[in-house]
Amino acid sequence: MMRCMSTPSPKLRSRKRLATRQSISNAATRLFLERGFEHVTIDEIAAAADVGRMTVFNHFPRKEDMFFDRDEEGRAILAQALRERAPGVSPIESLRRLAYRLLAEQSPYLRFSAESQGFIKTVEASETLKARARAIRDEIARAVAAMLAECAGREASDPAADLAAHLLLAMWTVALIQAHRTFREKQDSEEANAVFLAIIDQGTIGLNAAMAGTPYA
Template sequence: MGTVSEGRAGGPAGVDPEEAGLTLRERKKRRTRQRISGEATRLFIERGFEQVTVAEVATAAEVSAMTVFNYFPRKEDLFLDRVPEAAGLLVHAVRDRGPGEAPLAALRRLATGLLASGHPLAQVGEGFGSFWRTVLDSPALRARGREVLEELEELLAVELGRATGAAPGDPEPRLAAALIAAGWRAAYATAVRRQLDGDPAEAVAVEQAEVLERTFDALERALPVLGGERRPG
């Protein structure tokens, strides 16, 4: 699941809606994190991931190297900076879904909503070709990307187990998470390939929306326990 650091559109008086309700200290920390990742992304895309040091990122962001590591324990996480957000969205979609809403329906709503809103995690839009070329050119980023997918799949398995009332050791939530992750990843991989080929983002988004719908239709047929009522607790 790829990510791109970018500025957020401000609300009234230039206030970022994502900062609503945050304390001044929390806003400062959030903006520092964005500045560090933004500078890192710029440098990695311009020069290549392996050719840029953490010290250079720190200098560009006007912070110390220690500050960089306080926000990003691994260099790869400077580029894949939206992984915590992706994890939070998955948890929220399953755990806080509406009354009577099936887990797969909640995940479908999340996937299609991210794409419709132009969210960076949807992988369609200006700049994503550069992002993915940087990832594909870096063995370290590709390896970290595979680890991230495994981590998100494991997280999803835990949440699905809770949502369905599965007994400890039941393999079904893990198998379901693997199928969902594979289907979702395949849908996005199609979009990535088209963007790398230079296809217009609008056309890619339209096709990706159709692919996502077909993917979740197939998943609902394959995983009826996630498309209907919860198991009895």
């Protein structure tokens, strides 16, 4: 009597796909940190992750996407903070509170440590990664502008939302750069955290003043 082979459930297939993606990303990041982004090939990444070359491209169309593999997750966190903010909390304030929450949770996005320095140094040593980081920042700014406009019930092209989003991204960029620089100089995570939050707090004051009279402040 012949038996039909069971077909993996969609959830199982999804878990396997995510596990493969994470394995590729982990292998790639380890090689990038050890040898530098430009000195690692796709074939070497595939071998380290024990997958085929085409499997790598199926999960990551661009080599640099393996390094910035948390990009989509980060955008989802921003969207959730804006859309699920408490009544009476402005969009700008919700993102200030998000900064505090992510630090308290020791999120990998806001980790100022010896480990994170390896990540930063790898980016600084690669023109490709620096260009992709700038592109991601611009993409996130556009996404945040659309989220802000949606929260306020305005058109996605609302210029006030666009201004607020770009000011927000500039503030977070400066805060991150200064916090990483502080850790590099002082080797003190707590001091780096304090620098990051101080810039976020000061920047939020300026943002609220700049966006006064809009639904975003």
